[in-house]
Amino acid sequence: MLHTFLANNREALISRCRIKVAHRPTRDASVQQLENGVPLFLGQLINTLRIEQSDRPADSVVVSGSAGGNAGRSEIGEAAAQHGHELLRLGYTVDQVVHDYGDLCQAITDLAHERDASFSIDEFRTLNRCLDNAIADAVTEFSYQRDFNLATEFAREEGERIGSFAHELRNFLHTANLAFAAAKAGNLPLFGATGAVLERSLAGLGKLIDHSIEDARIPAGDSAKWTLFSLSDFINETKHAANLAAQLRGCGFVVTSVDPHLAVSGNRDLLYSALGNLLQNAFKFTRPNTEVTLNAYAVADKILIEVKDYGGGLPAGKAEAMFLPFTQFGTDKSGLGLGLSIARRSVELNDGILSVRDIPGVGCVFTITLARHALMKK
Template sequence: MIPSILRAGTHASTSMMHTFLITHRAELERRCREKVANRPGRSPNTQQLEQGVPMFLDQLISTLQAENRGAGHESLALSGPSSGDPSSHSEVGASAAIHGSDLLTMGYSINEVVHDYGDLCQAVSDLSIDLNQVFTVHEFRTLNRCLDNGIAGAVTAFSEDRDLVIAEGQALKTNERLGFLAHELRNHLNTAMLALTAIKSGSVGLDGPTGRALDRSLVGLRVLIDRSLAEVRVGPGMALHRSVFNLANFIGEIKHSASLEAELLECGFHVEPISPILTVDADKDLLFSALGNLLQNAFKFSGKGGIVTLSADIGADRIQISVKDNGPGLSEQAVTRHVLAVHTWRF
């Protein structure tokens, strides 16, 4: 509510609020522009000057005039009810929605949406004090109703449009990932089909280069599928599927799955003995995918003639599964680059 405060030793003058707004409109708009310009990184553009405060002032003046004539229905059509019923449509709500959407498009925050209406409220309050002008309680209530409905309409439109932008961005990223996955799957599948066709013709055998090409394609398909499943499982809203399972059997599955890739890359693969009584409480699929990725990287960077070792050590209350290789590792420059990247990302 705008306070009707008078300066000491002065006398108040009373007039209709809509008359006050019409008479001093230029000054009110100037004060609002000044408040906007004084906020960091913000200056009003032509679109805002037309659809922001000026349009709201038109609607506020029309609402006050309608109520002065006793045209209650016209007033509600212009500025909406005080209940804030979202199903009620009004001119104030419609133009406020446009204003909120415009601010989002220009990259401003939701705070700016609220501040724009607060600027007008403050400008009217300050100018009425400067001119020793007082208004009726009913006019104050009308002003507050218009401001409340304007802010509600602008904030609602801003939030809905922002949610839509976020959803579209997420959909675009999802489509990009799906496109990459489909492309890679098709490449591996085409290679596998060509290799299988050649083998079925009888002109080549499974032990030759064509057989190895088929093996590489099948391994590539498995890797893509495992990684895709892992990404889905760790996505937002997905619950972990924990279970207790035997560690030795689990490592045996990993060994069987990874041995083919090690053989294709001509890399040695050694699995240290695991106690048959050890059990693990974890999400088996995610652990399988994570360990599979570690082994794939180890095989890749160890290269031909390298040795990769898989082991499990017992700690106080947990089991540590380790993958070791004798590859060259990262250079000092690469280590520095990765550390700087993490440091920059964190801060």
């Protein structure tokens, strides 16, 4: 009988299946596979065949399900669904799910031929029914979980995209309000430095809205062109807006001199956004009566832009976690926790690196690293 043959050769069949798995590219037998895959299915198959040889053969559907793919719970179906779920979690494809059960079928056929074992037609029908139901349930669960994961990831990315847009929108609006309040309080003309900050903020709002419209029309790809621009001018442009934020926070703001011949090649708007987010983060967390320092200089073939604060340092082991979306560690939860995530993404889109160095008990230094370029001397 087939169930006796399977029971007597259970370990040999499992071993053959493991060998087949090991020979497939990028696939190893996992703990989950050993628990919910071939070994468990083989035991359920043996149990089904035994029941069908008893005086209550109809009870086998509880273990293996009925023929024809009719809906209904069964032990094989539940185990196969778990197996499909685990393979998806491990990063495998749907064809690899099917292969696992095909391996067992092939192993049974090969071993039966080698041992010259013969089985009845009804037993082979039961074997095929169990395999068919197991494959169907494993593939169904695999597909469901894959679609669920894709939908979840899409929702997460959409939430992050909307959050990033709102965050940047608020940044520009906040700077514009600061400039307007300063101009109003001091009765300042709009053609001066404060007026320039207001103008750049309004222009930034316009570009942000324009880019969001472009993204809606063209879902993928960044059409913005890179330009070569002066590092000194870029830092000075940032300086005026940052001075207003420093005054609001009641802290000092120090900007070191920049070599006028240094240049950066990239998307100026994205880099302006990145540096602006770093400065806002520094002003937000630096301690009262301290200062934030902005330093830009060249080392070998790199340009480094550093923002140093006196916020007391970072939580132990949390340096990289700070760059995750919607992550906040301080007591001030007024933001969305997207500033550093946006800054890193903006820098990386310019082939740069954004890193952080902790100074325990003092503060931290965020560094933008970009390729070094030079302006033509006039």
